[in-house]
Amino acid sequence: MPRSPVGRETDRVDGRLKVTGAAEYSGDYLAPNLAHAHLVTSTIARGKVTGFDTAAALASPGVLHVHTAPNNPLRLYETTGQAAAFSENYIPLKTDVVHFHGQAIAMVVAETPEQARDAAALVTATYEVQQPRTSVTDEPRVPAGPTISGAPSSLNILAPGVGSIDAALAASDVVVEAEFHQNVQHHAAMEPHAVLAVWEGDDRVTLHAGAQIPAAYALGMAQRLGVPAPNVRLITKYVGGGFGARVVLWSDTPLAAAAARELGRPVRLVLTREQMFTLTGHRSHLTQTVRLGASRDGVLNALSHRSVAERPTTMSFTMTPAHSMSDALYRTPNLHVDAQLAVLDIPGSRAMRGPNEAPGGFALETAMDELAVATGVDPVELRLRNYAATSPSTNLPWSSKHLDECYRVGAERFGWADRSATPRARVDGQWLYGTGMATAIYPAARRAGFAVGIRLREDDTAVVSTGVSDLGTGGGTVVAISGADALGIPMQRITPEIGDTYLPPGAPAVGSSNTHATVPLVVDAARNVIAELKRVAVTANRSPWQGAEVSDLRYERGILHGLGRSMTFGRLLAAIGSPGIYMESSPLGAPIPGVVHHSFGAHFCEVRVNRFTGEARITRFTTVADVGRVINAKAARSQLVGGVIFGIGHALLEENHLELATGRLANSTLADYLVPVNADIPDIDVHMLDRPDPLLTGPLGDGTEEVGTASLGARGLGEIGTVGSAAAVGNAVYNATGIRVHNVPITPDKLIEHL
Numbered sequence: 001m002p003r004s005p006v007g008r009e010t011d012r013v014d015g016r017l018k019v020t021g022a023a024e025y026s027g028d029y030l031a032p033n034l035a036h037a038h039l040v041t042s043t044i045a046r047g048k049v050t051g052f053d054t055a056a057a058l059a060s061p062g063v064l065h066v067h068t069a070p071n072n073p074l075r076l077y078e079t080t081g082q083a084a085a086f087s088e089n090y091i092p093l094k095t096d097v098v099h100f101h102g103q104a105i106a107m108v109v110a111e112t113p114e115q116a117r118d119a120a121a122l123v124t125a126t127y128e129v130q131q132p133r134t135s136v137t138d139e140p141r142v143p144a145g146p147t148i149s150g151a152p153s154s155l156n157i158l159a160p161g162v163g164s165i166d167a168a169l170a171a172s173d174v175v176v177e178a179e180f181h182q183n184v185q186h187h188a189a190m191e192p193h194a195v196l197a198v199w200e201g202d203d204r205v206t207l208h209a210g211a212q213i214p215a216a217y218a219l220g221m222a223q224r225l226g227v228p229a230p231n232v233r234l235i236t237k238y239v240g241g242g243f244g245a246r247v248v249l250w251s252d253t254p255l256a257a258a259a260a261r262e263l264g265r266p267v268r269l270v271l272t273r274e275q276m277f278t279l280t281g282h283r284s285h286l287t288q289t290v291r292l293g294a295s296r297d298g299v300l301n302a303l304s305h306r307s308v309a310e311r312p313t314t315m316s317f318t319m320t321p322a323h324s325m326s327d328a329l330y331r332t333p334n335l336h337v338d339a340q341l342a343v344l345d346i347p348g349s350r351a352m353r354g355p356n357e358a359p360g361g362f363a364l365e366t367a368m369d370e371l372a373v374a375t376g377v378d379p380v381e382l383r384l385r386n387y388a389a390t391s392p393s394t395n396l397p398w399s400s401k402h403l404d405e406c407y408r409v410g411a412e413r414f415g416w417a418d419r420s421a422t423p424r425a426r427v428d429g430q431w432l433y434g435t436g437m438a439t440a441i442y443p444a445a446r447r448a449g450f451a452v453g454i455r456l457r458e459d460d461t462a463v464v465s466t467g468v469s470d471l472g473t474g475g476g477t478v479v480a481i482s483g484a485d486a487l488g489i490p491m492q493r494i495t496p497e498i499g500d501t502y503l504p505p506g507a508p509a510v511g512s513s514n515t516h517a518t519v520p521l522v523v524d525a526a527r528n529v530i531a532e533l534k535r536v537a538v539t540a541n542r543s544p545w546q547g548a549e550v551s552d553l554r555y556e557r558g559i560l561h562g563l564g565r566s567m568t569f570g571r572l573l574a575a576i577g578s579p580g581i582y583m584e585s586s587p588l589g590a591p592i593p594g595v596v597h598h599s600f601g602a603h604f605c606e607v608r609v610n611r612f613t614g615e616a617r618i619t620r621f622t623t624v625a626d627v628g629r630v631i632n633a634k635a636a637r638s639q640l641v642g643g644v645i646f647g648i649g650h651a652l653l654e655e656n657h658l659e660l661a662t663g664r665l666a667n668s669t670l671a672d673y674l675v676p677v678n679a680d681i682p683d684i685d686v687h688m689l690d691r692p693d694p695l696l697t698g699p700l701g702d703g704t705e706e707v708g709t710a711s712l713g714a715r716g717l718g719e720i721g722t723v724g725s726a727a728a729v730g731n732a733v734y735n736a737t738g739i740r741v742h743n744v745p746i747t748p749d750k751l752i753e754h755l
């Protein structure tokens with residue numbers, strides 16, 4: 001009798017394929033008669049292309065075509081409706097307008113990748129140049145408008161009799177005000193953006209490309225290419241990291257597909273690492289102002305959080321960093337959240353690794369640390385004093401919230417009680433030691449419109465199919481685990497089938513929601529396929545139960561029992577000569593009204609800062625997360641560790657310098673854009689509370705169910721590690737040095753002059 005694999009440490013189902021190199025990523029696929037494309041990008045940020053010199057490129061070996069903007073035979077069109085929200089608002093190579101530095105303005109197609117790249121280097125362009133708008137301090141600014149979830153990005157909630165947030169702040173005993181700035185940050189996923197496009201005729205195409213929302217990506221491609229949506233098949237089996245960079249349909253995939261159609265041959269396009277910095281998005285540079293007003297014992301009376309972020313001219317939608325921390329975390333009678341966007345001539349920015357919450361969390365949780373210092377209240381105690389039992393913006397209760405336990409368990413594991421609140425209290429040789437903490441919160445949106453199919457086969461195995469992509473997170477393994485749990489059979493007998501838009505539509509791999517969107521569908525598909533199995537058992541010729549009632553049968557752990565007989569589903573299917581039975585999940589019901597859903601966590605960091613060089617090194621880190629039911633303890637831990645590493649990068653290393661005069665992102669290489677490496681990261685202590693959240697995913701079983709339901713009650717955890725972790729680092733740096741740095745990353749130059 002198999003135990004349910006839910007909650008155990010399970011290896012990834014594709015782990016061996018990945019470490020042996022057998023897993024094929026988008027750029028690994030071959031096709032007969034394959035040609036290769038390479039993009040040429042703009043060297044100005046705003047203006048027009050007035051001409052090209054392509055003679056040298058055309059004369060170069062192996063070159064088949066040089067497509068230049070705006071006159072070329074490529075058939076590319078606008079995106080509309082929902083697809084427009086997930087793509088850029090210009091048609092690649094169809095305009096002479098340059099919207100940003102690094103925009104694709106020409107494309108060379110050649111017999112080999114090297115020939116395409118070399119010829120692309122020979123293409124030169126002339127421009128009519130305009131002064132770009134590049135800074136979030138520039139005008140014009142526009143209100144951010146509703147967030148992607150439809151919630152307002154600006155809020156002004158005032159207690160009765162209070163005239164304004166400024167009045168509420170002025171009436172507070174203690175006021176903390178801080179302004180924050182951060183530069184552009186990048187996803188820096190390991191796998192380059194790559195696409196292979198293979199056409200059948202002129203209107204049916206198969207694409208191999210990494211996508212976080214495969215269905216939306218394929219729909220956008222159909223619109224870009226002017227073909228019916230069902231004619232685009234997107235295969236996205238293995239993906240080397242998303243982090244938000246594969247949410248949007250950028251220019252690379254449409255260009256490669258259009259080039260392939262024009263040429264009548266398959267075309268592959270792989271972006272260079274440098275091109276990824278401008279063509280596949282980034283996290284907006286932004287300024288934030290947080291103002292906190294509190295009583296002398298640290299109880300909040302007013303919280304104001306304003307942000308100004310980018311609205312690149314090529315994006316019809318962007319992010320709002322202030323709102324989704326500050327509208328959800330602390331109880332306060334007066335709450336003001338405001339999000340503004342500056343319209344800029346810079347590359348498209350979009351979701352990145354806790355898109356709003358990670359930068360917003362740095363600001364809010366740094367300011368809370370300053371309030372702790374100002375009031376003399378311990379930072380953990382301060383957060384408990386301001387604990388929100390209901391959502392501050394809506395007053396609704398949470399489906400499940402154990403953040404207080406995260407604080408307590410985290411403080412205990414970390415040894416928080418041993419710290420001194422006084423900066424520079426602990427010195428060891430040339431190192432100053434300090435500790436800091438911060439909170440994590442991330443919305444757990446329930447999503448509908450997706451499906452899972454299960455096929456029971458005559459060899460007692462089952463295939464669980466859904467079009468989700470696994471970004472390296474272990475999403476495919478979650479499908480296998482919850483399939484094994486729901487059907488009550490060992491995981492070895494489950495084949496997860498994912499990453500293809502010709503499968504039942506998969507949930508998006510965004511917003512830490514893939515697991516809690518997919519798991520209930522797996523359980524429901526299992527229910528449906530078991531019901532179908534029984535129906536077949538009582539109707540099929542050669543079934544021992546032919547003519548019996550469905551109610552005579554009971555399914556348990558892969559076996560049908562009834563009327564004194566037992567048979568595995570495989571034996572039954574073999575006996576009746578069925579190649580297998582297949583059923584899909586029913587549509588997910590509407591979310592339960594009257595509750596809000598978030599995941600939570602608490603971070604504790606110890607840092608040492610060199611007194612002479614200003615170098616900060618993380619020495620210890622503890623994260624305790626409240627993420628509902630944990631499906632795979634191993635992959636979940638890995639996700640949280642990865643998130644904390646992102647936070648450490650955010651705090652200490654990651655930034656791209658936007659040259660304000662030219663709009664050029666100056667350090668767009670992985671040599672110059674620093675991300676943490678192993679030497680930067682200590683062992684990270686991760687603990688998950690494992691408290692199921694059935695209101696998010698549907699009711700848990702009552703023990704009489706025939707399907708396993710242990711995998712229900714899961715809640716997202718992909719981004720909870722990265723929200724707040726940068727603030728925990730910064731707060732520890734303050735405790736070590738007495739220096740408060742508001743502009744991340746906290747590089748040695750920002751510390752050394754004050755040490």
Ligand code: MOS
Pocket residue numbers: 212242243244245247351352353354355509510511512
């Ligand atoms: Mo994520 S930044 O929601 O892809």
